Amino acid sequence: MKKIINAPTDVVTDALRGMAAAHPERLRVRFDPAFVARADAPVADKVAVVSGGGSGHEPLHVGFVGSGMLDAAVPGAVFTSPTPDAVRAAVGEVDGGAGTLLVVKNYTGDVLNFETAAELLEAENIGVRTVVVQDDVAVRDSTNTAGRRGVGGTVLLEKIVGAAAARGDDLASCHEIAERVSAGVRSMGMALTAPTVPHVGEPSFELADYEMEVGVGIHAEPGRERVELESADGIVWRLLEPVLDDLPFRRDDEVLLFTNSMGATPQTELYLAHGIAERFLAERGVRVTRRLVGPYITSLEMRGLSFTLLKLDDELRRLWDAPVSTPALTW
Amino acid sequence: MKKIINAPTDVVTDALRGMAAAHPERLRVRFDPAFVARADAPVADKVAVVSGGGSGHEPLHVGFVGSGMLDAAVPGAVFTSPTPDAVRAAVGEVDGGAGTLLVVKNYTGDVLNFETAAELLEAENIGVRTVVVQDDVAVRDSTNTAGRRGVGGTVLLEKIVGAAAARGDDLASCHEIAERVSAGVRSMGMALTAPTVPHVGEPSFELADYEMEVGVGIHAEPGRERVELESADGIVWRLLEPVLDDLPFRRDDEVLLFTNSMGATPQTELYLAHGIAERFLAERGVRVTRRLVGPYITSLEMRGLSFTLLKLDDELRRLWDAPVSTPALTW
């Protein structure tokens, strides 16, 4: 295993130390239990937005802590959801009296641990609402599985609901907006290579030199199909077609197109794919008015990309455009 | 070769198309010759800052076009410097009448092509000054080589000189600041894996599973030594020691520490290394007051990192802090 680390089990803690050192004015980093909070938290009378999940998907979530987005993020071990007490500690520190919205990706571990945390918080009279993101259309059968996974849509949701909280929306309204985003967002990804979890030491799956995994999850979960590597045109089509059909996104719909790197995709390839996706959508009459291109929800050193489409309306667009200032996303 | 591309020789053009689609309000992308300019260029009476070089190092330089940084960037083919006519066309489009500063990384190809471009521009009565960045301390012998390579220092220099131009400095003063940055900046990098140039199709070098290349360049040029993979502590020490000794950076010096990903390094590993570097510098009494952590000057899908140290004074710090708004760097 080739990694720039000391002890494999200390990776998350050591990385958090680096984040603390790199962003002293912006972030307050706590250890044991570990979480990252806005340096100026709690912001009085603002709904706090808190998320978290297994590490290895950075910048999600820790890189999105800051004004206009998350008040705190709770990183678990690599690919392992955080524990309820860590979530509870984070919320306890950042809740400004207006309640907290928990943003949870739909994985059994995350759902169960955040559920327990929510119970603990309610017992402490902190108002908590939860939104569970489940935007991965690669999971076709939600009855015989743990349901659709939360992937790229999480990034967009955190930005938008963060803006709603920043403008002063109350908890119910933040929750309503979060559910609206969740209802209108769909994603699908693919991988050229597998990531290696530090404490495992071996790649999460084997893929032949001529193969790609279509519909892969951000923990290297298997996708819809393993097929021969195709041209970028073919790859974009294979991902966007099912995304469009699922909601469905229709002619004249206004959308945000998010082209995401799984971690190790060169920026040239990412922009190249983004350009193809824009043409593909234009041909179908779907109007892309906002875009995000970069590595925002990753899977360690996995190579590949995902597309996320979010249906926009005037309010969501305004919330997207609202200022944000975090280590990974700023405007 | 596993890449998300169509024809290998179209990669740069196709990626530029994607950039144009992704940043319609910010960038103006030209083809044939290819360059990327600020959408609002030329900015009248402002010194234009123009850079360029081979592609494959993104976001450098194209991602740094925008207010407070570059007026234009000229991308060559992958790992190949751009041609003089492209540089000339870019400068012709963005020069606002106050002259243009060319930021060139010290590689034979870049130096020669930009030199030719400068000659052409002078013949057109456009005032041009050039700064050649050569901050890579991995190159020990500058007499029997093409000289020190321009690496991470380029990013910092472009940000700082961009701010100087934005505040209204004239060409001579911009050039003076650029030379000051160049004189006070030093870098060194390492790699765990090699990149693959699309039109080559094979990795640029072979590295055993237990090896790392210390002192590697951003075109996968060989470094000082090929050694066994070490812990993150060991890696940081191996890179920072020669960087510190070179200028030298001394106790109580104020510095900016830039921890750069070579492209495919997971963010956890990058921040982890950054944290170690901060402790290492603190032990030596070097005062880190500004930092940059991320993939800003890369080598396609190479895994590895580099450290850059820049000596700060009040003016350079202020220029660093000045607002910047580009696809890859914004505050």
Next chain:
Amino acid sequence: MPCTARDAAAAVRRGADAMAEHRDELVELDRAIGDGDHGENMDRGFRAVVAQLDLADPPTPGAVLKLVATSLISSVGGASGPLFGTAFLRAASSAGEVEELDGATLAASLRAAVEGVVSRGKAEPEDKTMIDALLPAVRAAEERATSGADPAEVLAAAAEAATTGARSTVPLIARKGRASYLGDRSAGHLDPGARSVALLLAAFADVTGVE
């Protein structure tokens, strides 16, 4: 012989050893149909349990189980953290404040544990989860307990049934947890959580059997 707080603590420590010894095996199992962290999760969790046991001296078997539950919940994360945590928490409630567990109260604790896991995780039998080891274990335990067996015998029966139950997950297609994303491809692999249940019960039985 009944099961005291000291017995329970010894059993838990033996369970921790088993998790450490089988860490890599559990990682491998989870790598095949999950995300490869199960061995690390369980090992981290039980190391936390042992660290807490070293500090505290819980007076009753129920208190030991409660300590295991809270340690696991606050150190494991993932799906297995809340699920094993709930299992031990419900077992602790069922055990109550008694000084010693006999065969019947032990079996009742196991029953409470599996019900806790079902209520949290909503898995049904043959969904290829830890339930497929836990449920037969509880049934076997109850059967032995009704015939008046002591804790050692009850646990031995539970462990044996759990091992068989875990093995029965191999041909199943996962319908819960991360393995469910594999669909048909999940068949042919042992479920890591079920394997942990079997390992833990075998370790518990081991200690109580020896003493």
Next chain:
Amino acid sequence: MPCTARDAAAAVRRGADAMAEHRDELVELDRAIGDGDHGENMDRGFRAVVAQLDLADPPTPGAVLKLVATSLISSVGGASGPLFGTAFLRAASSAGEVEELDGATLAASLRAAVEGVVSRGKAEPEDKTMIDALLPAVRAAEERATSGADPAEVLAAAAEAATTGARSTVPLIARKGRASYLGDRSAGHLDPGARSVALLLAAFADVTGVE
């Protein structure tokens, strides 16, 4: 037989074919001690040259050389773009407006070319660059030209000397260009730029020899 504009254009086209045929070989050479783009650079450049030749009909050998120079400069980039570009530009100036080149004016053009490369790139002999193929080629050309040889003979001599010169770069340690970063490790490899010079001169000689 003297060298006309038509001869020069034919030679250049043959040179372009050589670059296409040897693209992968030049990539491999550059991958060993550089960044692997030399074959792609030269091939791209000469394809641009041919595209320009298809549009224009340069009236003199000098005009052909000038077209090659400007096409290379605006399409190659890298170190080889300006260096080969300068070489052809200086050769064009030296050739001037004459309708035909004889052996002597051809040799003089080659001399101007190498001087251009030296003035741009500052390489000395044995720095392991294209100079190590160009310089012996020019010397051989001049020698044949003084004994009254025609362009075909002059180019044949130049090509042969360039091939030997290119081969002589193998044991050298690079002191210019990207290969210089390898230090000692650059020894044992053929310099790609020198190889291109030899291939081009051989291709030029081939055409002028045939006609």
